[in-house]
Amino acid sequence: MILEINNLSASVEGKEILKNVNLTVKGGEIHALMGPNGAGKSTLGNVLIGHPDYKVTGGNVLLDGKDITFATPEERAxxxxxxxFQSPVAVEGVRISTFLRIAYSNLHPGEKIVISEFNKKVKSLMKTVGLDESFISRSVNDGFSGGERKRFEILQMMILKPKIIILDEIDSGLDVDALRMVAEQIRSYLNNDVGFLIITHYQRILKDIPPQFVHVLVNGTIVMNGDKSLSDKIEEEGYDWLKEVA
Ligand code: ADP
Ligand code: MG
Ligand code: MG
Structure with a gap:
């Protein structure tokens, strides 16, 4: 699978945030998108998943050559x-088990799901990601802590088996052990048909998941592309030197 972002510009609330962003993620690759606070990293994530508040004003997004610039979130999935889950309010009151089953069956229409077996698998993956089994009957977004939410994101990835995975600040709110678990699951999920775009402000998670490609977004524009050494440099020197480049 290949995700191509071509000259993408986007606005939110009438304000232009992204300007001519170019980025390609192929199966087998791990990319890190870094940048200072407010650079537009989450905006790019939101545009890519089709969040309705974010308007594409130029360029396009292709998945395996298919134009998904204006596709619905469901079509993208x-x-x-x-x-x-990006709009947790919409699924409030829905149990985790039901939520995952509906999401899975939307992605695999026609596949027969035996509920007891599906839930068994969910429970075993909950153990893997460090969520208590009792979570299975909790509602989506029902008072999850930041760390629990991140663990649940990894669980969703393992159940839904997507090909291009965008993780926004997956490292925020996680302690060192949780971070290690997340990194291990990401590494073991990676294969030649799966690509990652890891959005992060900090360099920390990239120690456990070394990216082949690092991109730096400043003021809505990618100002530099490099390899792992670019994230090392950012750890040492911060972002200020890049703001001057921009
Ligand atoms: P980052 O993730 O790099 O910290 P964001 O993409 O969250 O940056 O934000 C980039 C800019 O877009 C900021 O100025 C932010 O205030 C603005 N922005 C993002 N989302 C919204 C929104 N839903 N409504 C209004 N402004 C937004
Ligand atoms: Mg931010
Ligand atoms: Mg952000």
Whole structure:
């Protein structure tokens, strides 16, 4: 699978945030998108998953050559793009088990799901990601802590088996052990048909998941592309030197 972002510009609330962003993520690759606070990193994530508040004003997004610039979030998910739940309000009151089953069956229409077996699998994956079994009957977004929410994102990835995975600040609110678990699951999920775009402000998670490609977003524009050494440099020197480049 290949995700191509071509000259993408986007606005939110009438304000232009992204300007001519170019980025390609192929199966087998791990990309890190870094940048200072407010650079537009989450905006790019939101545009890619089709969040309705974010308007594309130029350029396009292709998944395996298919134009998904204006596709619905459901169409994107079916095409293989990973969506962690973005509008939790809409699923309030829905149990985790039901939520996952509906999401899974939307992606695999026609496949017969035996509920008891599906739940068994969910429970075993909950153990893997460090969520208590009792979570299975809790409601989505029902008072999850930041760390629990992140663990649940990884669980969704493992159940839904997307091809292009965008993780926004997956490292925020996680302690060192949780971070290690997340990194291990990401590494073991990676294969030649799966690509990751890891959005992060900090360099920490990239120690456990070394990216082949690092991109730096400043003021809505990618100002530099490099390899792992670019994230090392950012750890040492911060972002200020890049703001001057921009
Ligand atoms: P980052 O993730 O790099 O910290 P964001 O994409 O969250 O940056 O934000 C980039 C800019 O877009 C900021 O100025 C932010 O205030 C603005 N922005 C993002 N989302 C919204 C929104 N839903 N409504 C209004 N402004 C937004
Ligand atoms: Mg931010
Ligand atoms: Mg952000």
């Amino acid at each position: 079916r095409a293989g793009l990973f969506l962690a």
